[in-house]
Amino acid sequence: MIHLLFIVALVLCFLPLLPGMIGLLLPSISWIPTLGFDGVSLTALHAVATWPNLTVSIALSLLTGLGSTVLALFFTYIILRRYWETARWLNLERTLSPMLAMPHVAFAIGFALLFAPTGWFFRLLDSLGLSELAGIGLIQDSYGIGLMLALAIKETPFLLIMSIPILKQLNVGQLCAVSASLGYCHSEAWRKVILPQWLPKLRLSLFAVAAYGLSVVDVALILGPTRPPTLSILVWQWFNDPELHQLPRAAAGACLLLITTAASLGFIRSVEWACLRLQRGWMTKGPRATKHSKRMPHRHLALYSPFIAIPALIVPLLIVWSFAQRWRFPDLLPTRYSARFWQQELPTLAELMGTGLLLALVSSTVALLLVIACLEYRQKYRRGLPVWLVAIPLVTPQLSLLFGIQIVTYMIPGQHYWLWVCWSHLIFVFPYMYLALDGAWRSYDTRLDQCSRSLGLTAWQTWWRVKRPQVQPAIIFGLAIGISVSLAQYLPTQMLGAGRISTLTTEAVALASGQDRRVMAIYGLLQGVLPFVFFSLAIVANRLSYRWRHYRQYSLQTLYSSNKSKEYTHG
Amino acid sequence: MKKILLGLAFALASGLSTAQPPTEAEQNWDEIVKQANGQTVYFNAWGGSQEINDYLRWAGRQLQSQYGINLKHVKVADIAETTQRLLAEKAAGKNAGGSVDLVWINGENFRSMKHSNLLYGPFTQQLPNWQYVDTRLPIDEDFTEPTAGLEAPWGVGQLVFIHDKETLNNPPKNFAELLSLAKAYPGKVSYPQPPEFHGSSFLKAALLELTNQPDSLYSEIDSQTERQRFETVTAPLWQYLDQLHPVAWQQGKRFPSGTSETIQLLDDRQLLLAITFNPNAANAAIENGNLVETAQAYAFEQGALSNIHFLAIPWNARAKAGALVTINFLMSPEAQARKADAKVWGDPSILKQEALTSRGTQGFSLFKSIPEPHPSWLTAIELEWQKRYGS
Numbered sequence: 022m023i024h025l026l027f028i029v030a031l032v033l034c035f036l037p038l039l040p041g042m043i044g045l046l047l048p049s050i051s052w053i054p055t056l057g058f059d060g061v062s063l064t065a066l067h068a069v070a071t072w073p074n075l076t077v078s079i080a081l082s083l084l085t086g087l088g089s090t091v092l093a094l095f096f097t098y099i100i101l102r103r104y105w106e107t108a109r110w111l112n113l114e115r116t117l118s119p120m121l122a123m124p125h126v127a128f129a130i131g132f133a134l135l136f137a138p139t140g141w142f143f144r145l146l147d148s149l150g151l152s153e154l155a156g157i158g159l160i161q162d163s164y165g166i167g168l169m170l171a172l173a174i175k176e177t178p179f180l181l182i183m184s185i186p187i188l189k190q191l192n193v194g195q196l197c198a199v200s201a202s203l204g205y206c207h208s209e210a211w212r213k214v215i216l217p218q219w220l221p222k223l224r225l226s227l228f229a230v231a232a233y234g235l236s237v238v239d240v241a242l243i244l245g246p247t248r249p250p251t252l253s254i255l256v257w258q259w260f261n262d263p264e265l266h267q268l269p270r271a272a273a274g275a276c277l278l279l280i281t282t283a284a285s286l287g288f289i290r291s292v293e294w295a296c297l298r299l300q301r302g303w304m305t306k307g308p309r310a311t312k313h314s315k316r317m318p319h320r321h322l323a324l325y326s327p328f329i330a331i332p333a334l335i336v337p338l339l340i341v342w343s344f345a346q347r348w349r350f351p352d353l354l355p356t357r358y359s360a361r362f363w364q365q366e367l368p369t370l371a372e373l374m375g376t377g378l379l380l381a382l383v384s385s386t387v388a389l390l391l392v393i394a395c396l397e398y399r400q401k402y403r404r405g406l407p408v409w410l411v412a413i414p415l416v417t418p419q420l421s422l423l424f425g426i427q428i429v430t431y432m433i434p435g436q437h438y439w440l441w442v443c444w445s446h447l448i449f450v451f452p453y454m455y456l457a458l459d460g461a462w463r464s465y466d467t468r469l470d471q472c473s474r475s476l477g478l479t480a481w482q483t484w485w486r487v488k489r490p491q492v493q494p495a496i497i498f499g500l501a502i503g504i505s506v507s508l509a510q511y512l513p514t515q516m517l518g519a520g521r522i523s524t525l526t527t528e529a530v531a532l533a534s535g536q537d538r539r540v541m542a543i544y545g546l547l548q549g550v551l552p553f554v555f556f557s558l559a560i561v562a563n564r565l566s567y568r569w570r571h572y573r574q575y576s577l578q579t580l581y582s583s584n585k586s587k588e589y590t591h592g
Numbered sequence: 593m594k595k596i597l598l599g600l601a602f603a604l605a606s607g608l609s610t611a612q613p614p615t616e617a618e619q620n621w622d623e624i625v626k627q628a629n630g631q632t633v634y635f636n637a638w639g640g641s642q643e644i645n646d647y648l649r650w651a652g653r654q655l656q657s658q659y660g661i662n663l664k665h666v667k668v669a670d671i672a673e674t675t676q677r678l679l680a681e682k683a684a685g686k687n688a689g690g691s692v693d694l695v696w697i698n699g700e701n702f703r704s705m706k707h708s709n710l711l712y713g714p715f716t717q718q719l720p721n722w723q724y725v726d727t728r729l730p731i732d733e734d735f736t737e738p739t740a741g742l743e744a745p746w747g748v749g750q751l752v753f754i755h756d757k758e759t760l761n762n763p764p765k766n767f768a769e770l771l772s773l774a775k776a777y778p779g780k781v782s783y784p785q786p787p788e789f790h791g792s793s794f795l796k797a798a799l800l801e802l803t804n805q806p807d808s809l810y811s812e813i814d815s816q817t818e819r820q821r822f823e824t825v826t827a828p829l830w831q832y833l834d835q836l837h838p839v840a841w842q843q844g845k846r847f848p849s850g851t852s853e854t855i856q857l858l859d860d861r862q863l864l865l866a867i868t869f870n871p872n873a874a875n876a877a878i879e880n881g882n883l884v885e886t887a888q889a890y891a892f893e894q895g896a897l898s899n900i901h902f903l904a905i906p907w908n909a910r911a912k913a914g915a916l917v918t919i920n921f922l923m924s925p926e927a928q929a930r931k932a933d934a935k936v937w938g939d940p941s942i943l944k945q946e947a948l949t950s951r952g953t954q955g956f957s958l959f960k961s962i963p964e965p966h967p968s969w970l971t972a973i974e975l976e977w978q979k980r981y982g983s
Binding site for chain 1: 636639642669670675681685689692700701703846847849857859862971978979981
C-alpha cells in the first residue's frame, strides 16, 4: 500500500518535471522546431551573457534573495530564543496567522501603499511638516532594500511556524534545564545546544524561503528595483516578449536563474555545514568562562512588533483604500468614499472563492496523503525522496517548468483544464507540505513504534494512537500551508487552465496590471481572507486537540488513582 | 476606394435582400450565425480595466440574447501570455480544439503570431459590419505589418498626454518644450520605462520629431547589420534623453511602470504630465475618481502616434463561427457607439461617422495622427535604451 502510494507520488509530482526540464533546456539551446529553430546553437546563451548589466541583476537577486533569507532566519532565531515556552509565546503564535495568511502579493500591495513616496507613511510625515523626507521611499529603490525587508518580514512567520513542530520535538525545556545545570546561560544554551539541532531540521524550509526570494516575480514587480531589475524579473520580461523568436533567450535566462538559485542553496548548505561542523569544538567546549549567570530574556516587545505592526497597519489601510473614491496625495484620509467597487466585484466573488477553495482542498488533501506515504516509506525502508528532488519544484522558476508541462497536456486530446490545474497545484503544494511535515517525521522517535508493537498494537493502531498525536500539529499546519500555497498559485492556474479557471488570485493579478489602488485593495483583502481562516482553524484545532488530549489523560489518571485508593480502602 | 465600393455593394445587397434571393455571401453568413448559436467563445483580452471588463460583460449579455453565444472573457495581465499559450499548442501539434477562440491584439503580438502562423483567416471581408468601417483609418496595417484580413479593427489608440489645467496651464507642445519644462521643474516629468508599451511609444514619438530622417523609420531596420544607419537616425534621440534624464522624476533613476502609474503620479502631484493611448482616458479617469476635474488630454503639435487595436482568431480555435459573429457584433454601430461613450469606456470607434450618427451617437474627433514606425525600430530602440540606461 505504502509502496503503491510512494510510486503514485513519484509519478504525479515528479514525473512532470522531466518534460518541464526538457522544455526548458531544449529551447535554451535554440531547439524549437515549430518556430523554425531546428539547429542547435548557442546564440541565446550569448544573448543572455552579453545582456547589459546582467551582473548587477544577478547581484541584486542574490542580495534580496539571500539577504532576506538571512534576515528572516536571524529574526526567527532571536524571537524563538526570547519567547519560546514563555507566557508571551501563545500570544505571539496567535498573531502569526494573519501574517502567514496574507498572500505575498497582498502584502506587497499593502507595503507599497504604506511606504511608497506617496504612501500613507509619507502622507503622515508630510502632515507633520516633514515633506522633504518624501522621496526616500522603500519602494523600487535601486538596491532592493525595500524588497529585501518586505520579504524578510513576510518570511519570518513562515520560518517561525515551521519551527514549532521542530522545537516541540526537541524538548527545549529539558535541554535548557540540562544546559543550565551544566553552567550554560540561556542564550548560550540556545546557541550551542538548540541551534545545532534546530537548523538542520529547518533546512528545507530555509531553502524554500531562499529559492522563493531569488525567483519571486510578483512581489519584485511591485517592490523591487527596476533599473536594472532582479534576475527573475529580467527573465519574466524576456518570457513576455511578444517576439517569439526571442524565446530561446528567455529559456536560457531561466536556466541561468535556476543555476543561480541552485548555487545559492549550495552556498547556504555549506555555510550551515561550516557553522555546525567546523565549530564543533566551540560548541562542545562547555560554558563560557565569564558567566553572566542565568540571564533571562529581557522584557521587551520590540522584537516581534514589526511582524504585528505592519499587518496591523496594512489591513486597515487596504480597507480604507477599498472604500475610497477620491484620495489624493497628501491627504491623510480619502475625501470621497464609495462602496461601488465592492458592489462591482461582489457578484463574481462567491464563484471565484468557490473555485479556488475547491482546487485548494482537493490538491492539498491529495498532497497530504502522498506526503505522509512518502515519509512513512522513508521511515520503513530507509530510502526516501532525495532532498534535491523535492526541492526542484521550489527552486525552478515556475514559468519555465510550466511551459514544458503545458505541451504535454496538449498531447492528450480533449479539454480537461480543471484536472490539469488541480494537478499542477499538487506539484507545487506537495514540496511545501513535505517541508512542513519532514521535521516532525525526522524527530519522531521510532523506538516508540517498537515499544507499542511489542505491547501488542497493530501497525495501524500504532500509527493512529502513538504516532499521530505527535505529528498532528505538523499535519494540521501542513494542511493550512498547502491550502494557502494552492490559493496563491497564479501561473499554474492561468497557464494550464488556459485562463478559463478563474480564482481570486488570477483576478487580482489581472486587475493589478491596471493599477487601480482601490480594486487592488479589495482583492488584496479578499485574497487574505481564506488563508487566514485556514491558519486560524489550524491553530485552534491544534490547541483544542492538545487540551482534549491532556484533559483525557488527566481524567484517566484521576480515574486510575481513585480506583487505586478504593483498592487501598478495601484492602 | 475599392473597399468603399465593396461596402456600397454590401449595403446595396442588404437593402435589396427582401426582394431578391439571398446572395452567396449572405447565405454563408446565415450559415455561420446558425453554427454560432450555442457556442461558447473564450475571448482572451487584457483584464486590467474595470471599465473594459464591464463593457465586455454587457457585450456578453447582448450576444447571448441576440445570437445565443456564450462569451467568456479570459482576463490576462498581458496578451503575450496568450501568444505563449498558442505557441505551446502549436509546438504540441494541437491544430484543432484549441483553448482560445478570440484574442485582442496589435503590434508586436500580431506580428509574431502572424509570422508563426498562429492566426485564422483572412476573414474580415465576410463580416456584414465590415461595410461601416472607416477605411480612411490605417486598418490595413498594424504597425506597418499588413493585416491581410487576419485581424479585424476594434478601436483606435492615440498617444496623448494628460495635464492638470490648475497646475500646468500651458503644457508643452513638442519635445523641445517638454525638455525646457523638465529643466524648469526638476523631478516633475517622466515616461514609462521601456519596453513597456507606452514608454516605447514615447521614445518613438520623440524620435519621429527629433530625427532628421523620419522617413527612414517606416522601412525595416536590422540594427546589427545596419549599425551606421541606426546610429545616424537615432543620435538626436539619445542626446535628448541624456539631457532629460538628469532633470526627470527621481533623476531618471526610476521610471513609472506604465500609463496607470503616470496617471496615479499626476494625481499624486509628482508628475506634471501623464501619458496614455486612449484620447478619452482623462475623462474616464475623472469619472472614476482617479483624476481631478481640471485634467484634460491633448496631443503634441506634430500629432499623436496612432494605431488601431484589433481582434483576431487563432488558427486552432474551436468556436470559429462564434468568434466571427462576436467580432461582427463588436464592430456593429451599436457596440462601437457604446464603447466610445466616456462613461463606459471611451475608446474611439473605427466606424464611419455616418454609421455612428445614424445610431444617435457621436463618435468623437481624433487628434491629428501620425502612423507608427516599422516594428523593427521598436525592437532596436528598446535594446539600445536598455544598453544606455538599463541601470
